[in-house]
Amino acid sequence: MATWVDGPLLGFDTETTGVNPFRDRIVSAALVGRGAHGTEQRTWLIDPGVDIPEQAAAIHGISTSHAHQHGMAPRRALAEISAELTAAFRLRVPVVAFNAAFDLTIIERELERHGLLTIGERLGRPLAPVLDPLVLDRGLDSHRPGARKLVDLCGYYGVRESGRLHTADVDVEATLDVLAAQTREHPGLVERSLGDLHHWQTDQHQRWAETVNRRRQREGLDGLDAGTEWPLHTVEEPCPPTRADSVPA
Structure with a gap:
């Protein structure tokens, strides 16, 4: 009997100028659809209109000059990406993203920045359903030691990456495989x-964030609170939520 895992599924990932989903910009994005009829992929290279910091470029390999020379205008790219995501959500096709709260937050803020309707505004409801392998992993095995970056989950679940991680399309393929x-x-x-x-993932993320924040409070660490909202952060924290690996993905 066919189940949701048989598809359709829509994987989503972004590469960005930094780790603040409220203030940073999208540099590249990928959508990968999987289902009974195979796999379809779309990618975007975007000129973010700001300099790409060297630290970010070192991670995803996209320099300011390359994005400026070859990238699309952000308004056009964002309109195309958000149209695909909105269509999936309307059809109740699950959007699959690793650390989804980062990618969904940054695209919603980018849409606002460029005067476009957000996905939530188009839907008239919360963004759902979302499947986040990071949140699933934390909920399924909260006591397992070690890091939980995408590369770590690939290793734990025996997934062989198809190319260099921190490239949007490769990350999406790996996320779907995980x-x-x-x-x-x-x-x-x-x-x-x-x-x-x-709903289970929403609860699991909140539980994880509250545990992390209590531990940080005990250790006297300031300004490092983890955002408790999932799959979308609506309010910028004093220290905003970041990617799971603390670098642009």
Whole structure:
């Protein structure tokens, strides 16, 4: 019997100028659709209109000059990306993103910046359903030691990356493969509805964030609170939520 894991699924990832989803800009993005009819992929290279810091360029390999010379105007690219995401959400096709709250927050803020309707405004409801392999992993095995970057989850779940991670299309493929591996290791995931999984992830992320914040408070660390909202941050924290690996992905 076919289940949601058989598709369609829409993977989403961005590469950015930094780790602040409220203030930084999208430099590249990828959408990868998977389903019964195979895989379809779209990618965008964007001229963000600001300098790309050397630290970010060293991660994803896109320099300011390259983006300026070859990138699309952000308004056009954002309109195309958001149209695809909005269509998926309207059809209740799950959007799959690693650390989804970063990517969904940054595209919504970018749409606002360029005077375009956000995805939430077009839908008239919260962005759902979303599947986030990072949040799923934390909820499924919260006590497992070690880092949980995308590369770490690839190693843990036996996923071989198809290319260099921190490239949007490669990251999306890896994220979809990790999700598939998670359903094989935890078949109970497939038995749950997408709506149930979405709400469960919301609870799991909030629980994780509150635990992290209590630990940081005990250790006397200031300005490092983890955002408790998922899959979209609506209010910028004093120290804004960042990617799971603390670098542009």
